[in-house]
Amino acid sequence: MGEELISKKELLERYGISYGALYRWKRMGLIPEEWFLKKATVTGQETFFPKELICERVELIQSQKDAYSLDELSKQFHKESEAKAVLTIRTVYGDKTFYLNEIQAVLLEDGNGNVKDLSKEIPGLRKERRE
Numbered sequence: 001m002g003e004e005l006i007s008k009k010e011l012l013e014r015y016g017i018s019y020g021a022l023y024r025w026k027r028m029g030l031i032p033e034e035w036f037l038k039k040a041t042v043t044g045q046e047t048f049f050p051k052e053l054i055c056e057r058v059e060l061i062q063s064q065k066d067a068y069s070l071d072e073l074s075k076q077f078h079k080e081s082e083a084k085a086v087l088t089i090r091t092v093y094g095d096k097t098f099y100l101n102e103i104q105a106v107l108l109e110d111g112n113g114n115v116k117d118l119s120k121e122i123p124g125l126r127k128e129r130r131e
Helices: 007-015 019-027 049-063 068-084
Strands: 006-007 037-041 044-052 086-091 094-099 107-109 116-117
Touching: 006 007, 006 049, 007 019, 007 044, 007 049, 037 049, 044 049
Parallel strands: none
Antiparallel strands: 006 044, 037 044, 086 094, 107 116
16 A cells, blocks of 8 residues: 555645745755656646655644744755654554654653653764753
8 A cells, every 4th residue: 555645735725835835845955856746637637745744844844934944944854864864653643753863862751750861772863962
């Protein structure tokens, strides 16, 4: 079974972004070219995206665009794509993946208020982020 897709129209409506903004993000490298999937439909050719990837990225851009310029976000995303090391957390609700260079600490709480820092046990986690 393939990954779930979302159409460009659905994406734009869901997040209230314009066609122009979407393609500006693409030109800036905020959204990878390979995520733009052209598919034949009954109404002609339409663009689709891997739903989980694009939704997560758009939400991240929208949540960070007031704190950082699009150029700064683009530079960060390029660093991430170069550093492919990730941490994936698998739950009954699905997987959530994080780039190691985004993680500041990995903490495990046992439900009784006891917290264990697992950061040192993850190879490749940036040391300057752990402090």
